[in-house]
Amino acid sequence: MKKVLFVASESVPFIKTGGLADVVGSLPKYFEKEEWDVRVILPKYLCMKEEWSSKLIYRTHFYMDLNWRTQYVGILELVHEGITFYFIDNEFYFGGFAPYGDVYTDVEKFAFFSKAVLSSLPVIDFCPDIIHCHDWQSGLVPVYLDNFRYGDPYYRGIRTVMTIHNLKFQGIWDTKRIQDITGLPSYYFSPDKMEAYKDANYLKGGIVYADRITTVSNSYAQEIQMPFYGEGLDGLMRARSNHLWGIVNGIDYKEYDPATDRHIFKKYTVDSFRREKKKNKAELQKELGLEENPKVMMLGIVSRLTDQKGLDLIACILDELCQDAIQLVVLGTGEERYENMFRHFEWKYPGKVSANIYYSEPMSHKIYASCDGFLMPSLFEPCGLSQLMSLRYGTVPIVRETGGLKDTVEPYNEFEKAGTGFSFSNYNAHEMLGIIRYAEHVFYDKKREWNRIAQRGMERDFSWNSSARQYERLYRELTE
Template identity: 45%
Template sequence: MERILLVAAEGLPFVKSGGLADVIGSLPYEFKKKGYDVRVVLPMYRKIALNWRDKMTHLRSYTVSINYSETPVNLYYYILDGVTFYFIENAGYFEREGLYGYIDDGERFAYYQKAVLEMCNQLDYFPDIMHTHDWHTGMIPAMCKENYNHDPRYRHIKHVYTIHNLAYQGNFPVEMLEPCLGLGHYVFDNGNVRFDGGISFMKSGIVYADKVTTVSPSYAQEIKTPQYGEHLETVLRYREPDLCGIVNGIDINLWNPKTDNLIASNYSLTTYKKGKGKNKTELQKELGLTVDENVMLISVVSRLTWQKGIYLMIEQLFNICSQPIQLVVLGSGEAGLEEKLREAENANKGKVCFYCGYNEALSHKIYAASDLFLMPSLFEPCGISQLISMRYGTLPLVRETGGLRDTVHAYNEYTQEGNGFSFTNYNSNDMMHVLWEAIDVYYNRPDMWKQIVKNAMKTDVSWSTSAEFYLGVFREIAG
């Protein structure tokens, strides 16, 4: 096994809407460090075209059949730090304001997947492993095995399909099966891609891939149950022998308090207290909070959605704001949640700040300045934010679900093990009980707080170990 092709809908540094982009921006480089020929393919979105296309090289122009018409594909490539990135260009499909959420998303990503498979033929490049990610690429294993089964070059490819969030499945009408995907109706009739009367890109990836992974061991167990399985739990239990969970990592060079040039003061494990104090006071000045380096600063950097447990925080906002703390929230999402947070800021000037939207530089400052990071998710396949917060010595307070359970462990004062705080039940009173405990430790047991911070900053949040797990999966099927 030498050649690995990652196929995804987004990836840093080119474009990002969620945690998938962080994975695609980091994981290929770990494979490259270990000596593999790693390449990545992405759609050429408008943002990528505006910021990067002038730096790229045009490789090929070809066509794929969509709705029985030959639709043009322009293929570009760009080499970034030794990894080759391919880009599928079609302005009509991809050069739009957003990435997803359009009525023709099924057709757009059917086109993308067809273009990727034909790219292999055009370049005479056939990877040993094709690593596909989330619903946007879920039909690739099916199309490769059903439409190209006559070609030994395609039969050679082994498919690993990674589920980043089972809640987003790519469900579309059955009518697009043949004209857009080139698949016979029999794959619907036999149930391979059938879901709720239509077709599911996600289900197809689970059924047809040689191996299925998801982004934490706990989430791999959770999605086999009705509570978290999103009506695919039966299929996932069927694939259980080929299903495993591998925790995500983060780019430890990008997220490094020793070298981060976006924060006010760099610091390390031995200088974190002084560094955090400086970062805290600078952030307080910037956001209009009362300047006090000794006050406990609690932060949230998140999409404001039901999944992220923001409703638990909203239920307890009055109690949270009555504590001797400051609260900073960075994010956007549901209008009702945004409005509640604006009301909290207006009622607690100098104590609460809500920044609506996303600001990359501000997120770095918040991680560096905060003492506690609140992440009470209803479910969390893996989570990136808790890994970043630990890297910066900001203790995570999480609900024990998915990747949060696998990466954050409640501190045990007898063994001095543990790197944060956690609660089990999705209940705002349970969350507050643990929050009060964290506040008590911060103010009244500084030695214990110091030990937890040290444990958090020593936690391995890099990609190195996880990449080796992925390679183990690849080797198992590649032979």
């Protein structure tokens, strides 16, 4: 049996700030148990919910050198849904009210975490064939592994995979300071290794030293080799392109299932959504104080409110869009300017726009189950999970053709009667408005067509099963 260790900074159900946690918490459950022993290692944050932290079992502890200081490393363990999770404990690094803080404290915290992960392997008696690292927070693992191999044969057979969930976040800080924190020899801090534009870069180190690199959709794997999407690392991505895989994320089909979802008003299936879905809409209109009209087209947005998500386009045309027969429901938090923009439009168009500036898992499920269309006009989108959830709930996505959105939403073709959503290609507000109005036309004037688009979306399979098979192929290639 082959052993795989996932290294990440967050995972559901223990700690979550974004989509990374969904991937790390869900994917390990879908590997073939006879062939793969997949385990996960995380930091033990003080801000973890009591219901989980109280269940952790203490395994052992030791002390580890981090350059000139010696640090405590505690190891705790929990088996959850058949998967073994390990937690690295150190209250100096993982205290605080949130998993991440300022970048200058985070770079030290995750240098400690990366080294502690490798140092704990002999102690927990789990020597993986593959260490699968996620995002910049674990970018130093392949670098430290390279360093460890020289002095200790225990580490020589381990292969590494580096998954980029979002290239925008790289873990960058002053080289001298990172050298001081990590204690790595100076030859790691050259332009062909960890140094990028005179600073040290954790993600770059991971990309240079990993045996394989993956990212979370095929299109994004192509895009990051170009300057616009490459975030300064496009040259490196081109250089390593023959070791780069694009594997689309999935979603947990048990968690997101309109037939069993405990958060929604009225459950439905692909056979009953034509009748039952609008009952969810009526209840949500009542709950949010929107005009109660089951026939009006309702659009949803569930998102972090940042410029990456294409909100500038929405700001440009929202006045025009609100002249149409639509309702808009927004859920999420983020940059103040976008939060206030949606609050302003709710004030300006009462009964038409509902701005819910907070995050709530139950409310997100209600929006997926109630809306007719789902708007996601991202500037860039490595994979995106919201469009997969909306497809699952028969809510038709309206997206920009980038990254994972392009790979997962097939644009509607009225001549071939094909497609699962609507899409536009240029980052242009009126091109987006045009496609929204085309969607309105289909919704109001060709209702049967609209229902077929929704049905095709519900019938697509974006569960973790197909992604897990691709990761297994990648692991086999590495271990054979």
